[in-house]
Each structure stands twice: as C-alpha cells, then as structure tokens.
Amino acid sequence: MAFTRQQIAARAAREVPHDSVVNLGIGLPTLVADHVPADANVWLHSENGLLGMGPFPFEGEEDPQLINAGKQTVTVLPGGSTFDSATSFAMIRGGHLDLAILGAMQVSQHGDLANWAIPGGRIMGIGGAMDLATGAKRILVLMTHTNKKGAPKLVAQCTFPLTAVGAVNRVITDLAVLDIVPGRGFVLVECAPGVTPEQVQAATDAPVHTQELA
Numbered sequence: 001m002a003f004t005r006q007q008i009a010a011r012a013a014r015e016v017p018h019d020s021v022v023n024l025g026i027g028l029p030t031l032v033a034d035h036v037p038a039d040a041n042v043w044l045h046s047e048n049g050l051l052g053m054g055p056f057p058f059e060g061e062e063d064p065q066l067i068n069a070g071k072q073t074v075t076v077l078p079g080g081s082t083f084d085s086a087t088s089f090a091m092i093r094g095g096h097l098d099l100a101i102l103g104a105m106q107v108s109q110h111g112d113l114a115n116w117a118i119p120g121g122r123i124m125g126i127g128g129a130m131d132l133a134t135g136a137k138r139i140l141v142l143m144t145h146t147n148k149k150g151a152p153k154l155v156a157q158c159t160f161p162l163t164a165v166g167a168v169n170r171v172i173t174d175l176a177v178l179d180i181v182p183g184r185g186f187v188l189v190e191c192a193p194g195v196t197p198e199q200v201q202a203a204t205d206a207p208v209h210t211q212e213l214a
Contacts, residue, residue: 047132
C-alpha cells in the first residue's frame with residue numbers, strides 16, 4: 001500500500017524544522033501547508049512574494065489576491081507579509097531559506113534535479129526552481145516513484161534538462177523515503193506501509209542501499 005498524496009505531504013511536514021523559513025514549490029509540496037503544526041513557528045514562503053503562508057482556505061473564504069506560486073488561493077497567517085519578486089528572490093539567493101520542498105520529474109543518484117521540462121513535451125520556463133535548488137540550505141523533493149507509464153523517476157542519470165546539480169538531500173515518494181548520500185547514492189530510510197525494499201528497488205533505476213550499508 002503506497003502513500004497517498006496527503007500522506008506524502010504529512011510525512012514531509014515531519015521534515016520541517018521548528019523556527020524555520022520554508023519554501024513550498026508548485027504541485028504536491030503545496031499540500032504540506034495543511035500538515036505543519038500550528039505551534040511549530042514555521043514561516044512558509046512562496047516565491048511569488050509571500051511569507052507567512054497558511055493552509056488552503058475553506059470554500060467560500062478564498063481571496064483571489066492571495067495566491068501561491070501555482071496560482072492557488074491560500075491564506076496568510078498573522079504577521080505574514082507580501083512583497084515584490086525582487087525581495088522574494090533576494091531572500092532565496094541570500095541563503096535565508098532553511099528548506100525548500102520541491103516537486104520533480106527526475107532525481108538522480110547524485111542528487112541532480114530535473115523539474116521543469118520534459119523533452120519533446122510542452123516547453124515551460126524554469127522559473128524560480130534553479131534559484132531555490134541552489135539557494136536553500138536543504139532540498140526535499142516530493143514525487144511519485146514512477147511516471148504515469150511506470151518508468152522510474154529516481155534514476156542513475158537524469159535524461160531531462162537539469163534544474164540543479166547535486167542539490168537534493170532527501171526524496172519522499174509514494175513508495176519510500178530515501179536520502180541521497182555522496183559516494184553511495186540512494187539510501188533507503190523507510191518504506192511506505194506494506195511496501196518492501198525489494199519493491200522500492202524494482203521501481204528505481206539505480207541501486208538502493210539500506211541505511212546499514214551506508
């Protein structure tokens with residue numbers, strides 16, 4: 001039994017340090033806001049110019065002027081603020097983010113990240129992903145372990161255009177939690193309930209080591 005999207009987000013929320021500033025990327029990472037404890041003193045950052053992002057609003061309480069980087073309506077916690085993109089990226093490039101939680105299309109065993117374009121597909125702009133991947137102190141990636149065709153997204157070498165080289169520290173998928181350890185590659189931290197290490201390895205296009213071997 002694999003993790004659901006909400007379970008991936010809840011597991012990711014456990015990675016968020018207390019008293020930290022954390023960026024949530026587009027897609028699956030945005031769900032993490034609903035799982036961060038209210039007493040954690042965490043300031044969630046959105047690259048479009050928002051600090052102090054809260055959970056998604058209830059239906060009927062949306063404010064179309066309060067959106068995240070994915071153009072979804074969000075809430076703002078007391079003390080939160082909005083600002084221009086120049087200020088937002090000064091925070092990112094200045095090393096003021098403790099953690100960035102991003103989505104990905106591929107992650108390599110070396111920690112390389114590809115999360116902005118599929119060759120032969122619709123071309124998208126790289127956006128702020130390259131700044132986040134190199135500016136944040138730690139990078140956590142949330143993704144499905146395989147694509148819709150069943151092909152591995154955790155690979156020996158990325159075949160998609162790279163966002164950043166050697167940037168990813170930990171990956172949480174629907175099958176497992178894995179660290180990327182220099183000189184070792186993917187190291188299994190835990191499996192989703194009902195998932196075996198053998199199943200994780202079968203779905204990964206690179207060796208998966210156990211923590212005992214790391």
